[in-house]
Amino acid sequence: MKKQWMMMVVICSLFLLGACGQQKQQTENTAPPQPIEAELTVPEKAAVNEEVTLTTKVTQGEEIVSDADEVMYEVWQEGKKEDSEMIEAEKDKEGNYIAKKAFAQDGVYHVQVHVTARGLHTMPKKPITIGQGQPTDSTTTPQETEEHQQHS
Template structure:
C-alpha cells in the first residue's frame, strides 16, 4: 500500500511539473524576446541644402514599435565626398520619443555623407545617407560607399573604443 501511494504521489508530481513546464514554454513562444528585435534608425534630414546652411541632423531610433530613449551613444559623422579622412564627429542631443538630433553647417557645394553611429541595447547600427549641397560636380563617385553595417554582438563596442573625433 505504501508503494502504491508513493507511486501515485510521484506520478502526480511529474504531471504537475510537466504542466508548469508546458505553460512556461508556450508563453515564451508567443512573444519575441526584446533582445532579438533589431534596433532601427530612420533619418529625418533634408537631402538638399545650400552652401552656408545650417542643417538639422535628426534620426528616430526604434526597437520594434518602441522608441529607444535609452541609447548609450548617438554620434553623427559627416564628411564631403572623397574626403572621409577629414570627417567630423558631432554629438547628438536626445529630444525624446526616440529622436536624437544635432546641427551642422554645410560650407561648400558638394555631396556630403551623414552616417549616424548608434549604440543602444547591445547593438551598434551605422546607417548612412547623402545630402547634396548646391549643384556640385558629381562626375567622380566615391569609392567604398558601402561601409554602413550593423553589429549585433551583444556588447557595447564603444566601451572598447576611444572616440577622438575621427
C-alpha cells in the first residue's frame, strides 16, 4: 500500500510540474504583436480627370504584410467628408496594395487608407491637389498622417 501511495505522490508531483511549465510557455507566447505600418503614397498634385495611382506598402516590423484582411481607400473633397467614397485596393506582384482614381473637379482631396491586418488597424491620411485646387486653412500638409493601432 505504501508503494502505491508513494507512486501516486510522484505522479501528482510530475503532473503539477508539467502544468506549471505549460503555463509559463503560454505566458511567454502572448506578448503583444508588433504594430503594422502602412506607407501611403499619393501624388501631391494631379490634373482634373487624370487617373492617379494610390499605393500602400504594409509592414509589420521588417516583414512585408501581403495577407492583409482589408485595405480600403477613403477619398473625399476638402470639407465634404460625409460624401466620401470607398475604393477597395488590389494587391500587386510586389505585395503593395493599389487603387486608381480620377478626380472630376478642381479641389483639395484627402486620401485615407484603412488597413486591417493580423488583428490590427491603421489609417494614415494624405492630401492631393487636383487641377487649380487651393488649400484652405484646414488643409493638412503632405507629411501629416492620422494613424492609430487597435487590436481587433
